[in-house]
Amino acid sequence: xxxxxxxxxxxxxxxxxxxxxxxxxxxxxxxxxxxxxxxxxxxxxxxxxxxxxxxxxxxxxxxxxxxxxxxxxxxxxxxxxxxxxxxxxxxxxxxxxxxxxxxxxxxxxxxxxxxxxxxxxxxxxxxxxxxxxxxxxxxxxxxxxxxxxxxxxxxxxxxxxxxxxxxxxxxxxxxxxxxxxxxxxxxxxxxxxxxxxxxxxxxxxxxxxxxxxxxxxxxxxxxxxxxxxxxxxxxxxxxxxxxxxxxxxxxx
Amino acid sequence: xxxxxxxxxxxxxxxxxxxxxxxxxxxxxxxxxxxxxxxxxxxxxxxxxxxxxxxxxxxxxxxxxxxxxxxxxxxxxxxxxxxxxxxxxxxxxxxxxxxxxxxxxxxxxxxxxxx
Numbered sequence: 001x002x003x004x005x006x007x008x009x010x011x012x013x014x015x016x017x018x019x020x021x022x023x024x025x026x027x028x029x030x031x032x033x034x035x036x037x038x039x040x041x042x043x044x045x046x047x048x049x050x051x052x053x054x055x056x057x058x059x060x061x062x063x064x065x066x067x068x069x070x071x072x073x074x075x076x077x078x079x080x081x082x083x084x085x086x087x088x089x090x091x092x093x094x095x096x097x098x099x100x101x102x103x104x105x106x107x108x109x110x111x112x113x114x115x116x117x118x119x120x121x122x123x124x125x126x127x128x129x130x131x132x133x134x135x136x137x138x139x140x141x142x143x144x145x146x147x148x149x150x151x152x153x154x155x156x157x158x159x160x161x162x163x164x165x166x167x168x169x170x171x172x173x174x175x176x177x178x179x180x181x182x183x184x185x186x187x188x189x190x191x192x193x194x195x196x197x198x199x200x201x202x203x204x205x206x207x208x209x210x211x212x213x214x215x216x217x218x219x220x221x222x223x224x225x226x227x228x229x230x231x232x233x234x235x236x237x238x239x240x241x242x243x244x245x246x247x248x249x250x251x252x
Numbered sequence: 253x254x255x256x257x258x259x260x261x262x263x264x265x266x267x268x269x270x271x272x273x274x275x276x277x278x279x280x281x282x283x284x285x286x287x288x289x290x291x292x293x294x295x296x297x298x299x300x301x302x303x304x305x306x307x308x309x310x311x312x313x314x315x316x317x318x319x320x321x322x323x324x325x326x327x328x329x330x331x332x333x334x335x336x337x338x339x340x341x342x343x344x345x346x347x348x349x350x351x352x353x354x355x356x357x358x359x360x361x362x363x364x365x366x367x
Contacts, residue, residue: 074307136307136331159289167309168288 004221006240007031008040008065009079009154009180009205010214012049015069016109016130019210023119024053026211032062034215037226040065040205042079045095045129047088048114054085056117063226068095069154070144071130072137077154077161079180079203080144083228087147094143098133137163141175150235151175152203155182157190177235178203183217187242201235204242254278255362257321257344264358266323266346269330270338277344279320281363284356288313295319302348302356308334314343321345323359325352 010027011018024041031039041053041064050066057064066088067081082088104112109130114123133140137153144151153163153170156179163170170176178201181190187202208214222239223230234240258274260266268274280298285291286305295301297318303310306328314322321344324330330345338345348355 074305165287165289166305167307168292168313169309171307171309 001222001224002226004037004063004223004226005035005215005218006038006040006221007034007036007206007208007215007218008038008067008081008152008203009042009069009207010039011069011207011209012041012043012053012114014046014049014112014114014125014129015043015209016104016112016128017209018043018110020111020113021211022209023115024049024056025117025119027214028053028056028060028062028064030211030214032060036062036215036218038063038065038221038231039214040067040079040081042067042069043129044069045071045099045131045133046112046125047082047092047095048123048125050088051085052114052116052122063231065228065231070095070140071132071161072140073132073135074137074166075132075161076137076163076166078137078140078163078176079152079154079205080140081150081152081231082144083148083232087149090147091143091149095133098135099127099129100131100134102128102131104128104130137167138171138174145175148232150177150232152178152180154180155184155207157181157185157193177201180205182207201238201240202242203240260362261346264348264362266348269324269345269347270335271321271342271344274344275342277320279363282323282356282359283319284352291317300359302352302359304328304352306330306334308337310334311338311341311343311345314338315341319343323348323355325350325355 013022065081070078112125113121141151180203204217206216257277279300282300283295284302301319302323323346325348327349
C-alpha cells in the first residue's frame with residue numbers, strides 16, 4: 001500500500017470565481033510543485049476544462065480525477081468524481097439540460113472559459129455557472145452514481161451553500177460517499193458540533209480558486225496504485241484520512 | 253378576532269397542497285427564509301413559514317418547529333412525494349402564486365387586521 005496526497009477540490013478559469021491564471025497547464029504545474037499525487041478538477045456546474053487537464057496530466061506524474069462541483073436546486077454545493085471522459089461527457093449533457101438559461105455577467109462574476117494545453121481559449125460558457133441547476137440534490141446524486149461516480153456534499157461546515165445551511169440537516173435517504181469539511185474547522189471541532197457524523201468518511205480539500213491555494217488542504221489516500229478503481233474502492237474501504245491526524249495511528 | 257388557517261388560506265388565495273382538511277390552527281405571525289438552518293434556529297412555534305425551498309426537508313423542519321404551515325411562494329412545483337410526506341406528518345403546505353415579498357406583505361397586513 002502507498003500513501004497518496006490528494007487535493008480533490010480545485011477550480012479552473014472556467015468557474016465564474018476562478019482566477020484566469022487557473023489554466024489547466026498552470027494548475028497541473030502548481031499541483032506537482034506542491035507535491036500532490038492526485039487532484040480533482042471541480043468547476044461549478046461544468047466539466048468543460050476536464051479534458052485539457054487530463055491531457056496535460058498524461059505527460060506528467062500526477063493523477064487527475066475528472067469532476068464537477070454541482071450547485072443543486074437547493075443551492076447546496078456537491079462534489080462529483082467520475083471514472084473517465086465518457087462519464088464526464090454524459091454528465092455534461094445532464095448539466096446542459098438542467099442549467100438555468102440565465103446569462104453570465106463577466107463584469108460581476110468573471111469570464112467562464114475553457115482553454116487548451118497552451119492556455120488558448122477554446123470555449124466560453126455564456127450561461128451563468130454560478131446558479132443552482134434545476135434539479136434537487138437526490139436526483140443529482142443519482143445521476144452521479146448512475147455514471148459510476150462518487151458524490152460528496154462540499155464544505156458542509158460553511159454557513160453558505162452547504163447541506164447544513166440550506167437544508168438544516170443531511171436528508172436521511174441521500175446517498176453520499178463522503179463529506180467534505182472546509183478549512184474553517186478541524187475535523188475534531190466539526191465532530192464536536194456533529195457527533196452523529198462520527199463514522200462519516202471525511203475529505204479535506206483546498207477549494208482552490210487561485211494557484212497559491214492548491215494543496216493548502218489535503219487528504220491522504222492509502223491505495224496499492226494510483227488509478228480510478230483503487231480510488232473508488234478507497235471510499236468503500238474508508239482508506240483515506242486528513243493530514244492533520246497522525247498518519248500511523250489515527251487515520252486507519 | 254384571530255383567524256384560523258382555513259379562513260386565512262381562503263382569504264389570501266393560498267392553495268392547500270397538503271392537509272386539504274386544514275386543521276384548526278391559529279397562525280401566530282410568520283417567518284421568511286430559504287435557509288433551513290436559519291428556520292431551525294429562529295422560527296417560533298405557531299408561525300407560518302414563507303419559503304421558496306421545496307426540498308422534502310421542509311416537512312421535517314416545519315414539524316420539528318411546530319409551525320402552523322409552510323407557504324411555498326411563486327407557485328413552485330412540489331414533488332408529490334413531499335406532499336405525501338407532509339400529509340403523513342400532519343404538516344400543512346400552502347401554495348402562493350405570488351413572490352415572497354408580496355406574499356409576506358399581504359400576510360402581514362392580514363394578520364395585523366385579524367388581531
